[in-house]
Amino acid sequence: MSADPNQDRLxxxxxxxxxxxxxxxxxxxxxxxxxxxxxxxLYVLNxxxxxxxxxxxxxxxxxxxxAAALAARNDPMNGLTNETIVAASTDPAQxxxxxxxxxxxxSSCHLADxxxxxxxxxxxxxxxxGDKPLEIMKTIxxxxxxxxxxxxxxxxxxxxxxxxxxxxxxxxxTTPKAPKAPQGINLDSVATAAPPPATR
Ligand code: HEC
Numbered sequence: 001m002s003a004d005p006n007q008d009r010l011x012x013x014x015x016x017x018x019x020x021x022x023x024x025x026x027x028x029x030x031x032x033x034x035x036x037x038x039x040x041x042l043y044v045l046n047x048x049x050x051x052x053x054x055x056x057x058x059x060x061x062x063x064x065x066x067a068a069a070l071a072a073r074n075d076p077m078n079g080l081t082n083e084t085i086v087a088a089s090t091d092p093a094q095x096x097x098x099x100x101x102x103x104x105x106x107s108s109c110h111l112a113d114x115x116x117x118x119x120x121x122x123x124x125x126x127x128x129x130g131d132k133p134l135e136i137m138k139t140i141x142x143x144x145x146x147x148x149x150x151x152x153x154x155x156x157x158x159x160x161x162x163x164x165x166x167x168x169x170x171x172x173x174t175t176p177k178a179p180k181a182p183q184g185i186n187l188d189s190v191a192t193a194a195p196p197p198a199t200r
Pocket of ligand 1: 127144
C-alpha cells in the first residue's frame with residue numbers, strides 16, 4: 001500500500017476499511033460556482049419588492065405602454081377634434097383633396113354627388129352611424145365591415161381621411177340627382193325634438 005503513488009491524496013479518515021482520495025473540483029467548475037453565487041446576490045438586490053429592480057410586471061406594462069403609444073401615433077383619429085374636420089371642409093386645398101378622393105374612391109358606392117347607391121345617401125339628415133364630424137371620420141376610418149363599407153384608415157393617408165370627412169360634411173343639404181331613400185335616423189329632428197343622448 002505504501003507504494004501507492006496516490007498515497008498523498010488519501011484523506012485521513014477511514015470507514016469500514018474504506019479510504020477516499022481528496023478530489024478537488026476542477027477550477028473552471030469552482031469558478032462558475034462562485035459566479036452563480038455572486039449573480040444570485042445581484043439578482044436578489046434586483047428583485048421587485050426587495051431590491052430596486054422593476055420586475056417582469058413593470059416590464060410588461062412598459063412594453064404595453066410603448067405599443068399603445070405607437071398605436072395612437074398610427075391612429076388617424078388620434079388627437080382629432082370636430083373642429084379640425086369642420087376646418088377641413090372649408091379650407092380650399094383640403095376641400096379639393098377631399099373632393100377628388102371622394103370622386104375616385106367613394107363615388108362608386110355613394111355616387112359622385114353623395115346621393116347614395118350601395119352606400120347610404122350622404123346628403124340627407126338620416127344617418128346610420130352619426131353625423132358629427134368625428135363620427136363620420138370614424139365610419140370612414142374603421143368602416144362597417146358587415147354592411148359593406150370598407151375601412152379606409154389603412155388605405156388613405158390621415159390628411160386624406162380628414163379631407164374626405166370634411167368633404168362629406170359639405171354634401172349635407174345638397175340636392176343629388178337620384179337621392180337614395182333615407183337610412184337610419186333623422187338626426188336633425190332628433191336634435192330639435194329632444195336633447196341628444198349623452199353618448200353622442
Ligand atoms: C364598397 C362600397 C363603399 C365604398 C367604396 C365607400 N362606402 Fe361608405 N358606406 C358603404 C355602405 C354599404 C355604408 C352603410 C353601412 C351600414 O349600413 O352600416 C356606408 C356608410 C358610409 C357612411 C356612414 C353613413 C351613415 O348613414 O352613417 C359614411 C360617412 C361613408 N360611408 C363615407 C364614405 C367615404 C368618405 C368613402 C370613400 C373614402 C366611402 N364611404 C366609400 C359603402 C361604401
